[in-house]
Amino acid sequence: MSPTHAPAGAARQGSLRELNLALVLGRIAAADRPPSRADLATATGLTRATVSAVVEDLLAGQLVSEADPAPRAGAGRPARGLVLADQGPAGLGLEVNVDYLTVCVVDLAGQVRHRTVHRADLRPVAPADALARLVHLAGEARADAARQGLTLAGAALAVPGLVDDAGLVRLAPNLGWRDVAVPELLSGHPPLTDQVPGVPALVVDNEANLAALGELHSRPPGPASFLHISGEVGIGAGIVLDGALFRGVRGWSGEIGHLPVHPEGRPCRCGGQGCLEQYAGQEAIVAGAGLVRAELPADTATARLAELAEAGDPAALRALHDAGTALGVAVAGVVNLLDLDTVVLGGGYAPLAPWLCPPVLAEIAARVLTAAWSPVTVRPSTLGPEAAAVGAAGSVVRRIVARPAGWLNRSA
Amino acid sequence: MSPTHAPAGAARQGSLRELNLALVLGRIAAADRPPSRADLATATGLTRATVSAVVEDLLAGQLVSEADPAPRAGAGRPARGLVLADQGPAGLGLEVNVDYLTVCVVDLAGQVRHRTVHRADLRPVAPADALARLVHLAGEARADAARQGLTLAGAALAVPGLVDDAGLVRLAPNLGWRDVAVPELLSGHPPLTDQVPGVPALVVDNEANLAALGELHSRPPGPASFLHISGEVGIGAGIVLDGALFRGVRGWSGEIGHLPVHPEGRPCRCGGQGCLEQYAGQEAIVAGAGLVRAELPADTATARLAELAEAGDPAALRALHDAGTALGVAVAGVVNLLDLDTVVLGGGYAPLAPWLCPPVLAEIAARVLTAAWSPVTVRPSTLGPEAAAVGAAGSVVRRIVARPAGWLNRSA
DNA sequence: GCAAATAATTCAATCGCTGAACAAATACCT
DNA sequence: AGGTATTTGTTCAGCGATTGAATTATTTGC
Structure with missing residues (x-):
């Protein structure tokens, strides 16, 4: 069961494009200045022809957009800078903690585009009720995101406790939760986000884990x-x-x-x-x-x-x-x-x-x-006290940046 | 500096073949019974045509060989089983410890094909002298390997101490070593192994690390x-x-x-x-x-x-x-x-x-x-007391199995 | 206004995978 | 014994994606 770094699946023709989409998008995300197609070609080792084709896909999928030409010295046709789109997919981050609920929306570039903090003592509240409140806040967040041209592609929930792969909260001592099956409790509610292939609808994870992810993707990296x-x-x-x-x-x-x-x-x-x-x-x-x-x-x-x-x-x-x-x-x-x-x-x-x-x-x-x-x-x-919620939302968009093919194929 | 799982480099045409070579070879290595080309096709998701082409490359490169047809029930043309070659590349494992030197050769399948243990108190011996003895033993191992049709593709040395990326032994207290630059001390000697692209000529690592690798790749996995x-x-x-x-x-x-x-x-x-x-x-x-x-x-x-x-x-x-x-x-x-x-x-x-x-x-x-x-x-x-040396040699062959393209392109 | 320089696109060539047809080799059935 | 079903492995046209060179586009410097 340990092929030690062997590729996960078969490499077909389309895998090439998937890999290069991720490669180019990752470079755009990691750059500190909007790179041109030519910059990307030299940075990645691909030809400019390929980069152009890849970028065309990314533009069509609303993952990147062209920025105003950055001023550059010297002669030559000016480059067109590429930046992560401020419209398109975004991640929904949720947090339940002892004395507050947080909901936030983070775009591809890592910017927090919506944030709600609902202060309340959650200890006496039943898990189902706490989640219902969260769903309500998430609905508002989704509407606000839509107004800004953002589509929620996935959600992650931070909980102060031990969480299962399946989203079962085994034990959250300070919250008084025990064996709370979050996906099940949410199944009666409308979906939190759109469905995007390759992006789980809801990830439930430990607050400390998600806060660490927030730190990882903070600026500067x-x-x-x-x-x-x-x-x-x-x-x-x-x-x-x-x-x-x-x-x-x-x-x-x-x-x-x-x-x-x-x-x-x-x-x-x-x-x-x-x-x-x-x-x-x-x-x-x-x-x-x-x-x-x-x-x-x-x-x-x-x-x-x-x-x-x-x-x-x-x-x-x-x-x-x-x-x-x-x-x-x-x-x-x-x-x-x-x-x-x-x-x-x-x-x-x-x-x-x-x-x-x-x-x-x-x-x-x-x-x-x-x-x-x-x-x-x-x-x-x-990061501030909302590190976990921001990290949760960030984990969704990082997943899209790391594997953009799922988002691009969502309607096909 | 953290593209978070983004692919390392550009995915060119040849990358596809590299990935599929690794995929198929990994399956052959992980299987507990010699798989046929058809088995590999269903296991990997590739077509039989592709698997045949990939296997042809692997056969030509002496990474796999065809086994006698395994008896199978039912009708149909009999399958030809594929196994890791017992001739071809092998790994050289070395260990310096307080009271012994060990040299061993491990083939692709993980079998130990040569082993020498030289007992001696190494504490009073200067590092350069200890390494010289090791080089001598390695030369014998290489000759023995050649007699068995094996080519040494790389070497790894286990040391009981802290080791640098560059092969500098910062501190091996029980051996009395301090700031011993192993590659430098070895540079005067003939090379331990052949040169294979993608496989470092010599990796120096901590004994505990390499013993763990040996355990990881032991049978059963x-x-x-x-x-x-x-x-x-x-x-x-x-x-x-x-x-x-x-x-x-x-x-x-x-x-x-x-x-x-x-x-x-x-x-x-x-x-x-x-x-x-x-x-x-x-x-x-x-x-x-x-x-x-x-x-x-x-x-x-x-x-x-x-x-x-x-x-x-x-x-x-x-x-x-x-x-x-x-x-x-x-x-x-x-x-x-x-x-x-x-x-x-x-x-x-x-x-x-x-x-x-x-x-x-x-x-x-x-x-x-x-x-x-x-x-x-x-x-x-x-594993026995030679776990570290076996793990060291194993790390070399695992690297070839994980990325066979380097070995296959070695003469081109 | 023209040449040099840099950016981006177009297009034929090539590489590797796919899918279907085909050839090979065996077991089962009559 | 012979025919058929079955499974394995190969061959080949088609296709998607990258390459590399040529071409177009747009600016600076002279």
Whole structure:
């Protein structure tokens, strides 16, 4: 079952065009300046004739459009720049979290073209009702997208929990969800998006995974391999290796919160002992800072911590240092194992990064075998709290960019 | 820098044939019975005409050969079975370790066609001299291969240490090597193998990585994602994800030996504290069992431990249990992070597996969040102590199977 | 206003896959 | 024993996609 990089299927005549469509479109997407057909020809190694034919297909399919001629020095016929279309396919990103619902639409270029955040405590809400609200918001988003000339080609939903390949949410502890079959609950509602071959109608994935994807495709493009840690009540990690999210054998990778950092330490609700979550989770930091969590709305806990730390509160500083140290121990292990050079602190960790990074870096320096030769960067996420929803929508459009043939053949 | 799965280069006319050569050859390699051209056509989705043309190329290039017609029930013209050629390209595998040198030749089918083990204490030998001995053994291997109709198409060298992309051994502590530029030291010697386009003349890699590759390609084929742990004096891991070795950003992945298992515990020679190696490395087990390591040749320490454990020696059993527990803590963290379902104990751990597996499994059961839904298998390596050399040679032939066009175009 | 330069398109040639017809070789049936 | 059904493998015209050279298009510099 492991042909080791052998091509997936038969290479027929049409595969050539599919590959070159993806190649050319990928170059247009990756370029920092609208390239001309001639630029693309030299960049890809194809002839200008082929590039022209490929671009014609892409133009007809509303995947790219011609930009105004970029000013260029020297003689010669001016080039016509090609950019990703701002009309055409777009991705729908959804997120259910403890205290908000988010819906957003991202176009091919990665621009957020629509965004709704609906604040509400979702814990007492039944999953079916929460999803119904989401469907309503998604309907509005779709209408707004249509007004802007965008077609929703697929959707992705971020959930703070363990998700199955089939979209079954096995366990989302902080949301109180257990064995929630999302596709099934959605089957009574109108479809969220149009149907496009090669693009799944709805992908359900872990919030941390999708946030990592958002980071991967943010501008400027991040590194191809990194660890993205979302610190909320639980701690999740998205692992991006060689430009692709690594989901694990069953799609449950990234449970860094249950990495043992003190094997004989505090018992954890997972049944283990000394898990990272017990030392660097939101509750642990809040308690360490002497705050009473019950008095704080969940979404303001980290803001309050940042305030206190900013003001020099010793208990808060101490709590953040301890959490950073525990996090650093776990991260050092991961870096030793995977040889990553970048760690991104996201979610609730992002605003606390100024206080978390130093102890994390200290542990890395002390514990990573190769730290002397290859420095490890630890930095906060560049995306805001909606990273997961944006990453979800982005994963849809990245799929179209990576394999545009499906979109182009949608009506045929 | 992250085109996210975009094809590497331009898809020209010839790419089609290259892809289909790889597709068909991969099927032949993966089949458990010699397939006919018709079988391949249905399996790949290509037409029989195309398969015939592709197979003709493969036959001409000595990559496959026709087997005697396999007996088949029913009417019809008998099929001609296709098997990987036992003459043609082969891979050269080399290993330098503390107390032996190994050279072996593996053919396309994965059969070991030549093997030499040269026992000697390599620690007092200068790297250049050790490599010179290896070159001599490789020359004999090449001659033997030629007598068997095999052409060496590339070589891979396993080293117990951190290796650079360029073949620079940064650090091999137990061997006493530091910044050894292997390709440079070899440049004065005659070439180890023939030159084949697309196959590097010599790959230098970590022993644990290559042992994991050996496991991946062993018969019967293992899972596509697993963790292979080589327990020697140091502890190294090879991480195989989706059928490919994950080498990390700089090629230094797998340093599981320095995963912190007791962050405030015993100091480690890496500068950290409480690294796994201090609790589950060979020295720790030997000391825990009350043995004096200096009195044992390095290569007999594990054999002696296994003897004692077999005999029920309490100190040995206790030492193995403690080591297994520490190993289990580390493995549980890795499984939580990567969601792997198989862990292979190799190297010095293989003979000790009967005593190590139970505590490892116990820690996994207690600490892995998803253990209830997805059992994790922990088993000893099926390959012997020469796993790394065999894996090294195998990596060469797998590369040819994965991209046969290079071999076929070698003379053109 | 003309030549040089660069961009993009057109077109015959070529390569490799497809699909159908055909040839080859065996088992089953009468 | 002979004929038919069945399956394997090959041959060949057709076609889609890329190539490379020639051609057209559009601008700068002299």
